[in-house]
């Protein structure tokens with residue numbers, strides 16, 4: 001490595017350490033002073049030995065904070081699973097399948113990312129609401145059941161059955177455990193204690209949505225560091241904009257001063273020339289004329305040199321302010337480019353499923369409406385296929401989750417290998433994929449789906465040395481004029497259920 005490229009590398013690393021340490025600060029109080037010291041030493045450019053000494057001292061603290069974070073995440077995962085269990089065991093109806101599946105899948109794939117915790121809790125709240133809606137529509141006898149009173153807030157003030165009280169006691173006990181586990185800044189400890197005591201022993205079901213909201217708010221505070229740093233970053237950019245604005249006004253002011261002094265100079269010079277010409281006309285002898293002209297010329301020359309030096313000074317000022325303006329704009333451009341790429345990266349992460357690397361359900365929901373609209377406008381057909389791996393639970397139960405994950409990552413690759421460039425595939429949740437065939441009529445989509453089915457069926461899977469065959473069932477529907485994406489999905493999903501009911505490993509379409 002040349003000296004200049006190693007200098008550059010050191011500079012980049014210095015910056016990276018300094019920014020990362022800013023993000024880390026505030027997460028673990030016991031690490032804060034070390035992180036701050038490290039940043040200061042690095043920005044002040046102290047020598048390597050000193051930084052090494054600091055790192056040696058900090059090592060055990062870094063390790064213990066890593067462990068604490070992992071423990072915390074495990075507890076959150078267990079808590080979320082317990083919440084689903086409480087719901088499942090205590091209601092007389094099955095929980096809404098797709099949402100439960102989605103929540104379980106998201107818990108499995110996201111529990112380690114603390115910024116996903118509020119989202120997981122919100123999904124649990126949604127699951128509870130859907131459970132109630134389902135219960136309500138099918139069983140009038142349960143009018144005063146848990147979820148009716150929870151989410152519909154029925155006016156009926158009957159005493160809650162003791163079963164409901166038990167459920168709430170279990171849910172609040174789990175939530176209190178979760179709150180206890182949060183790492184919050186000191187000034188939130190009061191709120192945390194209040195919420196914990198509101199949860200402990202609480203058997204009033206009607207308070208669950210409010211309490212859950214409060215838990216989510218505290219979780220967001222506990223993990224809100226990234227947001228905070230983003231806000232700081234934006235406010236820094238804002239400050240830079242303000243300072244650019246100030247520079248622009250000062251540069252405008254110096255331009256204004258320049259033109260004012262030019263005007264002043266012109267008037268003064270004109271006046272001196274006029275006075276000279278009048279004096280020349282009024283002079284009666286050569287000697288006095290010579291003296292007068294000398295006097296006037298020296299006046300004009302001193303006015304001109306005064307003007308020249310003033311102009312030079314002002315020009316220097318203007319140049320300086322233009323240079324500083326240019327530097328500020330360059331710095332701001334760099335900062336906003338890095339912010340933009342950071343946001344794009346975050347957006348891409350939020351839209352991609354980490355196991356299969358396919359665009360996820362959120363990406364599907366963003367894409368489907370505009371796709372339907374374009375196809376409708378151009379009067380071209382669009383078909384949607386919902387594809388689900390058959391007996392996937394058996395794969396997990398027989399060969400374990402890792403083997404299940406392997407199947408989940410291979411199947412979409414096989415599907416993709418027979419798709420055309422314009423076809424789109426998404427992981428909708430669990431072992432379910434959605435495939436969009438733009439510009440494709442129903443009979444053609446059925447052919448494509450049949451090819452997908454055969455390809456998966458022929459793919460050799462091997463579990464612990466045993467050959468295993470995997471198959472998929474597929475339901476298809478063609479988009480109708482003015483139909484919503486939800487209704488299109490529902491029709492395709494219905495076909496999928498028929499394919500499952502008719503024995504699986506088949507394609508069914510609405511004819």
Ligand SMILES: Nc1nc2c(ncn2[C@@H]2O[C@H](COP(=O)(O)OP(=O)(O)OP(=O)(O)O)[C@@H](O)[C@H]2O)c(=O)[nH]1
Pocket residue numbers: 104105108355388389390391392393394396400401402403404405408429430431500504
């Ligand atoms: N390994 C693994 N399992 C998952 C993942 N997502 C969902 N599952 C599991 O997939 C299974 C789906 O099971 P079911 O919905 O009963 O469906 P199935 O066994 O495929 O049966 P049919 O769809 O009726 O053919 C559940 O056991 C989920 O826990 C994942 O990301 N990895």
